[in-house]
Amino acid sequence: AEMERTFIAIKPDGVQRGLISEIVNRFERKGYKLVAIKLIVPSKGFAEKHYHDLKERPFFNGLCDFLSSGPVLAMVWEGEGVIKYGRKLIGATDPQKSEPGTIRGDLGVVVGRNIIHGSDGPETAKDEIALWFEPKELVSYTSNAEKWVYG
Numbered sequence: 001a002e003m004e005r006t007f008i009a010i011k012p013d014g015v016q017r018g019l020i021s022e023i024v025n026r027f028e029r030k031g032y033k034l035v036a037i038k039l040i041v042p043s044k045g046f047a048e049k050h051y052h053d054l055k056e057r058p059f060f061n062g063l064c065d066f067l068s069s070g071p072v073l074a075m076v077w078e079g080e081g082v083i084k085y086g087r088k089l090i091g092a093t094d095p096q097k098s099e100p101g102t103i104r105g106d107l108g109v110v111v112g113r114n115i116i117h118g119s120d121g122p123e124t125a126k127d128e129i130a131l132w133f134e135p136k137e138l139v140s141y142t143s144n145a146e147k148w149v150y151g
């Protein structure tokens with residue numbers, strides 16, 4: 001299997017609303033493998049680094065205040081096509097436009113509180129994993145389910 005890794009984070013709203021297990025469950029049952037996980041409160045400066053691509057946008061400051069306002073569950077998930085399909089599980093940026101069945105479609109209402117972050121491509125996945133995790137925090141192991149998920 002052509003394995004790749006993506007960075008997924010449950011934002012402060014998702015953590016405070018008690019949606020951690022609901023969200024982790026969706027990635028886990030799909031067949032993806034969890035390789036790193038930690039709960040952290042990012043500083044404002046750290047949030048600005050994470051969202052550096054958006055620094056010219058009018059909502060940038062509020063977005064970074066929000067991300068740094070409480071605990072965030074940072075994760076790395078591994079699997080074939082997980083970057084692109086992870087975004088599919090998450091749904092469109094604006095929960096008003098996310099399809100039912102997606103995380104944002106099922107669980108969110110407004111764009112400023114859309115519960116979850118997921119890397120949008122191979123380059124950002126690599127950069128975001130490196131920003132949020134040290135290499136030694138990424139756990140390499142063989143999942144017992146692998147041969148049943150991939151054949």
Ligand code: DAT
Pocket residue numbers: 054059063092093111112114116117118120
């Ligand atoms: P995504 O999180 O789907 O990758 P993005 O990278 O374009 O979306 O934006 C990052 C976050 O910024 C997004 O999850 C919520 C917030 N955001 C995006 N567009 C916004 C807008 N028009 N108003 C307020 N917040 C917005």
Ligand code: MG
Pocket residue numbers: 118120
């Ligand atoms: Mg994005």
